[in-house]
Amino acid sequence: MATACLIKVRGVVQGVGFRPFVYRIASELKLSGWVLNGEEGVAIHLEGEEETLHRFLVRLKTEAPPASRIVEIEVEAAAANGFEKFTIKESERRDRPTVRISPDLPVCDECLGELADPANHRYQYPYINCTNCGPRYTVILALPYDRPNTTMKDWPFDDYCDREYHDPANRRFHAQPVACPNCGPHYYLRVGEETMCGDERVIRQAVELLKIGKIVAVKGLGGYHLACDARNAEAVAAMRARKFRKEKPFAVMVASVHDAENLVELSAESAELLTSIARPIVLAPAKAKLSGVAPDNRELGVMLPYTPLQHLLFASGVPSVLVMTSANRSSEPIAYTDEDAFERLSGIADAFLVGERPIARRVDDSVARVGALGPAILRRSRGYAPGAVAGFPSLQANKPILALGADLKNTVTLVVDGQAFVSQHIGDLDHYEAFRAFEETIRDLMTMYEIRWEDVVLAHDTHPEYRSTIHALRLAPAKKIAVQHHRAHIASVLAERGAWEQKVLGMSFDGTGYGDDGSIWGGEFFVGSLLSGFERVGHLRQAALPGGDAAAQYPVQAAAGFLAQVEGLPDLSQPPFSFPSRYQTALQLVHKNVRTFSTTSIGRLFDTAAALLGFTRDITFEGQAAMWVEHTARSTAKAEPYPFPFLGGELDFRPLLQAVAADRLKGRDIAEIARSFQAGVAHGVADAVRSLTSEYRVNQIVLSGGVFQNEMLLEDLKRELHDSGVELWTNQAVPVNDGGISLGQAALAAFRGQEQR
Ligand SMILES: [Zn+2]
Ligand SMILES: [Zn+2]
Numbered sequence: 001m002a003t004a005c006l007i008k009v010r011g012v013v014q015g016v017g018f019r020p021f022v023y024r025i026a027s028e029l030k031l032s033g034w035v036l037n038g039e040e041g042v043a044i045h046l047e048g049e050e051e052t053l054h055r056f057l058v059r060l061k062t063e064a065p066p067a068s069r070i071v072e073i074e075v076e077a078a079a080a081n082g083f084e085k086f087t088i089k090e091s092e093r094r095d096r097p098t099v100r101i102s103p104d105l106p107v108c109d110e111c112l113g114e115l116a117d118p119a120n121h122r123y124q125y126p127y128i129n130c131t132n133c134g135p136r137y138t139v140i141l142a143l144p145y146d147r148p149n150t151t152m153k154d155w156p157f158d159d160y161c162d163r164e165y166h167d168p169a170n171r172r173f174h175a176q177p178v179a180c181p182n183c184g185p186h187y188y189l190r191v192g193e194e195t196m197c198g199d200e201r202v203i204r205q206a207v208e209l210l211k212i213g214k215i216v217a218v219k220g221l222g223g224y225h226l227a228c229d230a231r232n233a234e235a236v237a238a239m240r241a242r243k244f245r246k247e248k249p250f251a252v253m254v255a256s257v258h259d260a261e262n263l264v265e266l267s268a269e270s271a272e273l274l275t276s277i278a279r280p281i282v283l284a285p286a287k288a289k290l291s292g293v294a295p296d297n298r299e300l301g302v303m304l305p306y307t308p309l310q311h312l313l314f315a316s317g318v319p320s321v322l323v324m325t326s327a328n329r330s331s332e333p334i335a336y337t338d339e340d341a342f343e344r345l346s347g348i349a350d351a352f353l354v355g356e357r358p359i360a361r362r363v364d365d366s367v368a369r370v371g372a373l374g375p376a377i378l379r380r381s382r383g384y385a386p387g388a389v390a391g392f393p394s395l396q397a398n399k400p401i402l403a404l405g406a407d408l409k410n411t412v413t414l415v416v417d418g419q420a421f422v423s424q425h426i427g428d429l430d431h432y433e434a435f436r437a438f439e440e441t442i443r444d445l446m447t448m449y450e451i452r453w454e455d456v457v458l459a460h461d462t463h464p465e466y467r468s469t470i471h472a473l474r475l476a477p478a479k480k481i482a483v484q485h486h487r488a489h490i491a492s493v494l495a496e497r498g499a500w501e502q503k504v505l506g507m508s509f510d511g512t513g514y515g516d517d518g519s520i521w522g523g524e525f526f527v528g529s530l531l532s533g534f535e536r537v538g539h540l541r542q543a544a545l546p547g548g549d550a551a552a553q554y555p556v557q558a559a560a561g562f563l564a565q566v567e568g569l570p571d572l573s574q575p576p577f578s579f580p581s582r583y584q585t586a587l588q589l590v591h592k593n594v595r596t597f598s599t600t601s602i603g604r605l606f607d608t609a610a611a612l613l614g615f616t617r618d619i620t621f622e623g624q625a626a627m628w629v630e631h632t633a634r635s636t637a638k639a640e641p642y643p644f645p646f647l648g649g650e651l652d653f654r655p656l657l658q659a660v661a662a663d664r665l666k667g668r669d670i671a672e673i674a675r676s677f678q679a680g681v682a683h684g685v686a687d688a689v690r691s692l693t694s695e696y697r698v699n700q701i702v703l704s705g706g707v708f709q710n711e712m713l714l715e716d717l718k719r720e721l722h723d724s725g726v727e728l729w730t731n732q733a734v735p736v737n738d739g740g741i742s743l744g745q746a747a748l749a750a751f752r753g754q755e756q757r
Contacts, residue, residue: 644684
């Protein structure tokens with residue numbers, strides 16, 4: 001006898017080939033009924049033998065499309081209607097879209113097979129895709145996710161694509177970006193004023209250019225890449241010179257995991273990350289020497305091809321290791337429109353490999369690594385955004401929360417119907433282009449989820465001079481909430497884990513953030529929970545910071561403030577220190593207390609150590625001096641920690657820096673000094689943890705803030721605290737750096753009633 005049931009599937013189940021998948025297994029099992037995209041996910045009505053219904057449920061869970069993520073399956077009995085077959089019903093029209101927008105997906109194996117098959121209609125077609133793969137977030141202009149609302153709207157289907165699109169049994173059923181060589185967009189090559197057409201021909205030509213050391217701008221999913229042969233030192237040097245990117249590492253792309261293994265030490269976990277559906281750039285210890293690609297860096301960033309075009313380049317014999325770096329100058333945002341690329345990259349790229357499909361929004365490559373505490377995301381963008389990272393409790397269920405993030409590495413978070421959506425990496429709001437992207441992203445999220453300003457709780461940083469804070473003043477939400485930077489870091493970790501009531505000791509270590517007292521914080525200990533708020537219970541000893549945040553550019557300037565408190569130092573303008581005159585100038589500011597602020601920043605403490613060890617030049621990217629210290633320390637075995645005592649709620653940096661300076665003067669190897677410094681920081685922090693956990697009776701530790709991108713610090717801390725009965729949590733879903741701030745702001749805003757500040 002036939003029974004019937006209604007199944008509701010929630011999670012990432014729309015725009016990922018879920019309905020055709022359901023149709024296929026229902027048809028195979030000879031079940032009747034229907035499937036549709038409903039308000040909260042996918043709804044399925046099934047009729048058939050009870051035992052077959054069970055088999056359906058098992059296959060639903062085990063064979064779901066690769067890009068889908070089932071969060072919940074609800075099954076209830078239903079009345080049998082006597083359906084004769086299984087159908088896909090039209091989507092329900094909804095009031096407010098609560099559907100999750102899928103991140104972009106890498107081209108799937110089936111499409112890759114067709115791409116390489118001369119008999120296939122889409123043989124070598126760079127825009128091949130299906131419901132299991134291809135662009136999503138980077139082509140969506142508006143919701144609902146239908147063809148006219150995508151950047152494919154100007155390419156009407158021919159009969160071939162139309163048939164597939166409307167055939168429920170086809171892999172391209174309702175695949176919005178579907179196209180073929182006959183009806184879809186193409187690539188062309190632009191060299192100077194000349195334009196060359198024909199997908200196959202222009203790909204071959206681009207490969208030839210790359211082989212002879214040229215730089216080619218290649219349009220990808222969320223923006224342009226600049227590509228060159230990574231083994232050609234001259235080409236890499238030219239890329240650096242033209243891009244004004246002096247030292248920041250470039251990422252490389254290789255065809256396979258096997259090729260990646262030749263370049264980096266790839267653990268099983270790293271390989272898993274590398275081949276994961278997000279296809280991020282994975283940082284791993286470098287094995288191969290690629291001149292100029294990642295100078296002074298122990299790690300190399302590697303990624304695999306994820307678009308059909310990238311696969312075609314490799315299949316056409318492109319150099320086996322390609323630099324694939326965001327197409328921009330210095331730290332500007334990545335170029336994503338053709339006009340912008342032509343204009344901004346004309347002095348950099350020798351040629352442009354341009355795809356006709358427009359990019360709806362800028363989405364950089366994501367960056368991740370397998371760290372001492374598990375997989376960590378350093379830049380959350382393509383493949384992850386705009387996926388939900390956390391489910392919020394329904395305290396203020398009816399009020400959407402929009403959190404504007406911090407000014408560096410900005411992201412914004414929108415919480416709607418209890419789901420926290422974190423935007424792609426936007427960048428440093430100091431840049432005009434990045435600030436525009438920030439405004440666009442806010443508009444984008446608000447429009448897509450049909451949120452009205454008058455309903456929004458708006459969260460922003462407490463820094464009065466942040467661009468994001470100033471922007472908040474221009475908006476008119478229902479309510480505005482200022483959230484302290486370092487508390488937001490701790491909150492981001494707890495929000496990811498849904499640990500709303502968990503009492504923790506939180507350590508928030510970074511370069512800079514606006515403190516409660518108006519000084520520059522960055523080495524803070526808190527006790528509390530999201531529910532009760534966080535009380536500051538300890539910090540780095542205060543140092544002067546001449547020039548304020550500007551000192552972050554110049555390690556010796558930051559050093560002047562810290563070293564002003566260290567007794568018995570020799571003349572640092574003399575060897576081995578040889579500090580430039582900027583140091584003396586900064587020291588005078590400190591002594592006269594002119595343009596001098598006070599700071600507890602661990603980031604600046606690392607800068608000071610870097611300066612004492614010989615990094616006396618300006619930095620060319622954020623965090624560079626601290627990375628250099630870690631890199632230097634890596635070249636030696638373990639060394640004894642320098643003293644870094646925790647007394648009266650303060651970590652005292654004076655003995656630590658005194659030891660660094662004294663050993664340097666004695667001529668001790670700088671790698672060993674760097675190692676002792678790193679070990680000293682970890683040892684001192686571990687002491688502070690032991691003292692504070694016993695005083696406040698907590699054993700859950702939270703680590704967040706950019707300083708914890710230092711892997712050696714994490715490894716040392718983990719070892720130091722191994723048998724002290726505490727558990728370490730850090731960020732996993734959002735970056736530990738300021739890219740995670742918006743999520744933390746949103747979490748604290750949700751609990752504002754109870755929060756202390
Ligand atoms: Zn596919
Ligand atoms: Zn077609």
